[in-house]
Amino acid sequence: MITDLVQIKRLGSLKLEENKRLRVHMKSHPVADRRLRRIGEEVENAIDCTQCANCCRTATARLRDREIDTLAKYIGTSRRDFLRNYCEQTEDEGLILKRTEQGCIFLENNLCSVYEVRPMTCEDFPHLVRGPGSLVSRMWVMPERATYCPIAYNTLEAFKEASGFSSNK
Ligand code: SF4
Ligand code: SF4
Structure with missing residues (x-):
């Protein structure tokens, strides 16, 4: 699991086009939502957001x-x-x-001062496990999120494996 933010920025940017192709691939090679959610949850559980807070610094x-x-x-x-x-x-x-x-x-200092009542968009971020609509419909924002969010980056990498995506295509 990669959590270093410099690495995430470098690799996420390098794989921006590849991650856009993943979205198209997942439409034609569907994986059950339940399985994708479980993958997302596993990544979420492995990453400590209080050590990161990069979404609060980067996203609106x-x-x-x-x-x-x-x-x-x-x-x-x-x-x-x-x-x-x-x-x-x-x-x-x-x-x-x-x-x-x-x-x-x-x-x-890396912590949300209104954590108990933070907006739902913050609570659900990066919207891989939870969010409006289907996961595939939310995938269009994920390549960009994978350039600054370790959960998004690592989840997309795990999705590639689960959906049989090949980066060489
Ligand atoms: S309100 Fe949302 S974006 Fe702002 S610090 Fe809290 S979690 Fe981060
Ligand atoms: S959601 Fe992503 S960017 Fe935000 S704190 Fe957690 S790992 Fe970092």
């Missing part, structure tokens, strides 16, 4: 409307002030958590 965190109230209450502020001080409206992704130079506004 989308907010659902009801999460605004939950987070505002948790940090002891009003919905209005929460929206003003902690959120940002974006064209592509809608409402997201504000970011600093270090990443998400709630990231403190």
